[in-house]
Amino acid sequence: MAAPHAPLRRLAPQIIILAAVLALNLAVFPDFFRIEFQNGRLFGNLIDVLNRGAPTALLAIGMTLVIATRGIDLSVGAVMAIAGAVAAKIVVDGHGWGTALLGALAAGGACGLWNGVLVAWLRIQPIVATLVLMVAGRGVAQLVTEGTILTFLNEGLIHLGAGTILGMPTPVVIWIALGAGVTWAVRRTALGLLIEAIGINESASRLAGINAKVLLTCVYLVSGLCAALAGVIVAADIKGADANNAGLWLELDAILAVVIGGNSLLGGRFSITASLLGALIIQSVNSAILLSGMPPEFNLVIKALIILVILVIQSPRIGHWLYILRASGGDPAPRRKTPVKETAR
Amino acid sequence: MTDPVRPVLHARGITKFFPGAIALADVELALHPGEVHALLGENGAGKSTLIKCLTGAYACDGGVVELDGQLVDPGSTQESQKLGIGTVYQEVNLLPNLTVAENLFLGRQPTRWGMISRRRMAAEAAEVLAGYGLDIDVREPLSHYSVAVQQVVAIARAVEMSGRVLILDEPTASLDQGEVELVFDVIRRLKARGLAIVFITHFLDQVFAICDRATVLRNGHVVGTRALADCAPRDIVHLMLGRQLESEVRERHGGQGGEVLAEIDGLGRRGMIEPFSMRIRQGEVIGLAGLLGAGRTETANLIFGAVQADQGGVRLRGRALSLKGPRDAIAARFALCPEDRKTDGIIGDLSVRDNIILALQARQGWARPIPRAKVEEIAQGYVRALDIRAASLDMPIRLLSGGNQQKALLARWLATEPELLILDEPTRGIDVGAHAEIIQLIERLREEGMSLIVASSEIEELVAYSTRVIVLRDRVQVAELEGGEITAGNIVRAIADEDREVA
Amino acid sequence: MTFKATLLAGAVALAPMAAVADDDLTIGFSQIGSESGWRAAETTVTRQQAEARGIDLKFADAQQKQENQIKAIRSFIAQGVDGILLAPVVATGWDDVLEEAQDAEIPVILMDRTVDADESLYLTAVTSDLVHEGQVAGEWLAKEMDGQPCRIVELQGTTGSSPAIDRKAGFEQGIEGHDNLEIVRSQTGDFTRSQGKVVMESFLKAEGGANICALYAHNDDMAVGAIQAIKEAGLVPGKDIRIVAIDAVPDAHLAIANGEMNATIELTPNMAGPALDALEAYLQSGTQPAKWIQTESRLYTAADDNMAVYEEKKSLGY
Known part of the structure; x- marks a missing residue:
């Protein structure tokens, strides 16, 4: 049993890919790794990747748990818009940033609970259940902002998106702390195990005495809370709640981050750290595209190509090849040569 | 060994790796025309893996397969079917809502002017099945017929599509004696037609009844191929286990058990099982007997709360229990090892260790994780106590053989220290060795004072360990046998005889 | 008027x-x-x-x-x-x-x-005439720079949309013949504030803040986002980097009134x-x-009473 090395081995593909994409950044922009300290904040492309990756990373934390239960949460982008709108509305109405943050979290939590009840209690398929809020949520956010970009000047709230803590942009601190916190919470308690069990075989888990309904609801609740935080950060970053655009299509990036993190959409074993690396990989790809100075018409094609390559490298078949390669390379005893059949199916 | 006839199928050097384990090592298998060849071995010996390699379901990591002297390399089960290798699995792999004829011809329906001709299809299907001694209405949905008939249809489909090698993976596992004969009859006909047939089963008597030769696997290696005319069952068992089975005869330990643990009073659910009552004492094993569909599993599920009863109730030491679901039952120290290991038992992708501690952890709640050291102690303890064979506790449980999975599930429930352990078909689909061990375990647990309810279709087995047997027929309890009454003959009579009612 | x-x-x-x-x-x-x-x-x-x-x-x-x-x-x-x-x-x-x-x-x-x-x-x-709007922006910048060399970065609208295509073409027409003006980077900001900020951040890193003299954004929202990025990079928007955009939404008037933006062209x-x-x-x-x-594609600069326009426009439901 190689327990101490197991986590590292699990993360190896993501770490290698991240390194490769960062190297690509370096190739298109030689000063990529330069970090300066100016105006009391760290300043550099690497910091930008960490900072701009925050919304996707936050969503990926919740999404990882949801996907581990064999579910999916399509509503997170819309929940971001709602949370941002609620936070903006509260400070515009003259309350403090703490109230705004709590209000946004309450709104996100309510959305998550709603999803959880639809999935766990009413047994609606997750993709359908969360689609409801994905479609309706942005409308709710527009009702809150009354159709405009709700601009605010509350320094405390703005600090959450655009400020720094010890020189590090606040969003970076928030997502790293939350990622570490949730990872700690699921691995130091039995939550992780129970969530995985539900994702792999819900019926067997129920028979083993796992309270699947409550756990499923909690998982969507966490996803809603993560989305709310992401929504507050995005709104704070631009000092305004943009109900039309905040978090638009970000649910897909979050799902992609989870997948790049090597987590199966069919549920089961999960790694939040790997998903967070996945979010950083996506952001690094975005960064490379922006820095390359290519005409914007190429953005999506290049992004798609890079991600395709990443997913192909991670495919189980390629993994099996590598396993065979390692097994035959690392075996000192000359084995009788038998034709190795590797049919590409 | 010299082969006078050239084999139809000859596999050599077949090797297959699983992550962290070698499933097959340099396996050789030769099938002669007109021979029924048994493939034997304990669970986990590599039988299923070998079949999957031969049929292209797995890509093997080494070795060659020759069919009629030609090298073949099927990349998928469809390809191997085309080459002439047909397979029939224990669970019939057909579509129950289609007609018999459609099932037989699915994917290659006879057509007229580009349209499927239903009339021609029915006529041809009837003709084909007549060749198997089956005279049924082929226009009825497949689900109308018994599992045995479905099994024969599956065999017919496989033979019609492939026609040279037929692999039967435990085709008789869920059949009764008469039905087994029906299938055997078909096998004999096919043998006469010159097919090479691989027959996989756990029933040694069936092996000697129908097979010509047997190849025995152990731990992924071939330990021997024998002509069955020249050897006795114990030789084969010896090959399989590497040791002689302990004496089968067992003394019945008497006793009516101790205090009453639980009383079940008129528990039932409309459309599923008629209300039933029973008293469960400490230190007794209640056997549930009956044909398939008689209500054994339903009874077990109802007591455990896996299915909610709509009438009656359960009292534990005189206090009424509210059983709204498995969690309530587990809190009352009930445990249930379900019939369908794959869908209701194991959490396939989780490690053996996690599977073992799962129920205990679920009862403790998420906030109180079992410490790592304790987990290790529990898991290792049960691995030793139950002789669970796994390369590592980190291995996903789905990679274990059926018998070892079953033992791990038993470990899961024993870890919760249950007072009432319900076992539904604890020995289904597992090998001889594990079978004997599980029966011993049941005895031991009873001696330690645990109450057990065991539902099983194996009457001999029920006779061996039950202190009381409840017989079910058509979802009604029809008899209760105690002490000396418990004999295979009495049970069979109770199952079959409509008139005999034992109080 | x-x-x-x-x-x-x-x-x-x-x-x-x-x-x-x-x-x-x-x-x-x-x-x-x-x-x-x-x-x-x-x-x-x-x-x-x-x-x-x-x-x-x-x-x-x-x-x-x-x-x-x-x-x-x-x-x-x-x-x-x-x-x-x-x-x-x-x-x-x-x-x-x-x-x-x-x-x-x-x-x-x-x-x-x-x-x-x-x-x-x-x-x-x-x-409105989308091309004309871009042209007014370009001409304003040409006049403003008055022959001094200027490296311009451009925040485009959503790729492939007609405002993005036309406003880009119009601006290029507006600065045509002024060899001192050069568009050095052009990337889409999807017409949104947050993307405007993100892309501006990358422009600042890629070119170096000191090497950018002006920003042309296809709409005000992106410009407002970019202003924040410029501030966070330690530069003064409107002075170190001149900013011209299109639409004349209330927040743009506010930015001009605060000296953080130089011009916007009204889409009335x-x-x-x-x-x-x-x-x-x-x-x-x-x-x-x-x-x-x-x-009319009216040009608003610091010369106008932007606070008054801001207050007026806010009541229109922007």
Whole structure:
């Protein structure tokens, strides 16, 4: 049993890919790794990747748990818009940033609970259940902002998106702390195990005495809370709640981050750290595209190509090849040569 | 060994790796025309893996397969079917809502002017099945017929599509004696037609009844191929286990058990099982007997709360229990090892260790994780106590053989220290060795004072360990046998005889 | 001219035009929806215009769906309105319903966008000229720099959208012949504030803040986002980097008033004013207007009273 090395081995593909994409950044922009300290904040492309990756990373934390239960949460982008709108509305109405943050979290939590009840209690398929809020949520956010970009000047709230803590942009601190916190919470308690069990075989888990309904609801609740935080950060970053655009299509990036993190959409074993690396990989790809100075018409094609390559490298078949390669390379005893059949199916 | 006839199928050097384990090592298998060849071995010996390699379901990591002297390399089960290798699995792999004829011809329906001709299809299907001694209405949905008939249809489909090698993976596992004969009859006909047939089963008597030769696997290696005319069952068992089975005869330990643990009073659910009552004492094993569909599993599920009863109730030491679901039952120290290991038992992708501690952890709640050291102690303890064979506790449980999975599930429930352990078909689909061990375990647990309810279709087995047997027929309890009454003959009579009612 | 006169000609009180005797005119207005602040402002201004002229305006919000617009027009025809204002959500598929209006002799005026239908089917189209807007921005920057070398970064609109294409082309026309002006980086900011900020951050890193002299953004929202990025990079927006954008939304006026932005070109929400002028003239004297009425693309700079415009515009629903 190689327990101490197991986590590292699990993360190896993501770490290698991240390194490769960062190297690509370096190739298109030689000063990529330069970090300066100016105006009391760290300043550099690497910091930008960490900072701009925050919304996707936050969503990926919740999404990882949801996907581990064999579910999916399509509503997170819309929940971001709602949370941002609620936070903006509260400070515009003259309350403090703490109230705004709590209000946004309450709104996100309510959305998550709603999803959880639809999935766990009413047994609606997750993709359908969360689609409801994905479609309706942005409308709710527009009702809150009354159709405009709700601009605010509350320094405390703005600090959450655009400020720094010890020189590090606040969003970076928030997502790293939350990622570490949730990872700690699921691995130091039995939550992780129970969530995985539900994702792999819900019926067997129920028979083993796992309270699947409550756990499923909690998982969507966490996803809603993560989305709310992401929504507050995005709104704070631009000092305004943009109900039309905040978090638009970000649910897909979050799902992609989870997948790049090597987590199966069919549920089961999960790694939040790997998903967070996945979010950083996506952001690094975005960064490379922006820095390359290519005409914007190429953005999506290049992004798609890079991600395709990443997913192909991670495919189980390629993994099996590598396993065979390692097994035959690392075996000192000359084995009788038998034709190795590797049919590409 | 010299082969006078050239084999139809000859596999050599077949090797297959699983992550962290070698499933097959340099396996050789030769099938002669007109021979029924048994493939034997304990669970986990590599039988299923070998079949999957031969049929292209797995890509093997080494070795060659020759069919009629030609090298073949099927990349998928469809390809191997085309080459002439047909397979029939224990669970019939057909579509129950289609007609018999459609099932037989699915994917290659006879057509007229580009349209499927239903009339021609029915006529041809009837003709084909007549060749198997089956005279049924082929226009009825497949689900109308018994599992045995479905099994024969599956065999017919496989033979019609492939026609040279037929692999039967435990085709008789869920059949009764008469039905087994029906299938055997078909096998004999096919043998006469010159097919090479691989027959996989756990029933040694069936092996000697129908097979010509047997190849025995152990731990992924071939330990021997024998002509069955020249050897006795114990030789084969010896090959399989590497040791002689302990004496089968067992003394019945008497006793009516101790205090009453639980009383079940008129528990039932409309459309599923008629209300039933029973008293469960400490230190007794209640056997549930009956044909398939008689209500054994339903009874077990109802007591455990896996299915909610709509009438009656359960009292534990005189206090009424509210059983709204498995969690309530587990809190009352009930445990249930379900019939369908794959869908209701194991959490396939989780490690053996996690599977073992799962129920205990679920009862403790998420906030109180079992410490790592304790987990290790529990898991290792049960691995030793139950002789669970796994390369590592980190291995996903789905990679274990059926018998070892079953033992791990038993470990899961024993870890919760249950007072009432319900076992539904604890020995289904597992090998001889594990079978004997599980029966011993049941005895031991009873001696330690645990109450057990065991539902099983194996009457001999029920006779061996039950202190009381409840017989079910058509979802009604029809008899209760105690002490000396418990004999295979009495049970069979109770199952079959409509008139005999034992109080 | 003060901004009030331009923006809300006759809207506030009884301006001279309202004196025209058209007491009983009923006009139908099929609006796309309220997908942006500008759209909301357009609706508000249209209502104000109608009220000031004593016109009974029947308003229908199509919620981004053409079939809703077609339904609305049919119901206007059935009610026998005197004229129809249509802000079409898409360009195609209008022939049938426009013919129905023509048969009923109800003039239709297109607002803000045009359609792919025969010109004879509508009275006129009142739109801004996207290319012209870009050109005004380019010319302003050329004049502002007055021959000094300037490296420009551009925040494009959503890739492939017609405002992005036309505003880019117009700006390039505007700076044509000024060799001192060079667009060094151009990337899409999707018309959103947050993308504007993100992309500006990457421009600042890639070029170095000191090497960028001006920013041209295809809309104000992206410029407002970029302003924050510039500030966070330790530069002074409006001074270290000149900023010109298009739309003239309230926040842009605020930014100009605060000295953080230099210029914005108005995409006026007052399409209804010229449209109703043309309609009234046609109904009263049969005057055929031109087939295309171009709205003014007014340039706002620090020279204007931006705070006043800001306060005024905020009430329009931006």
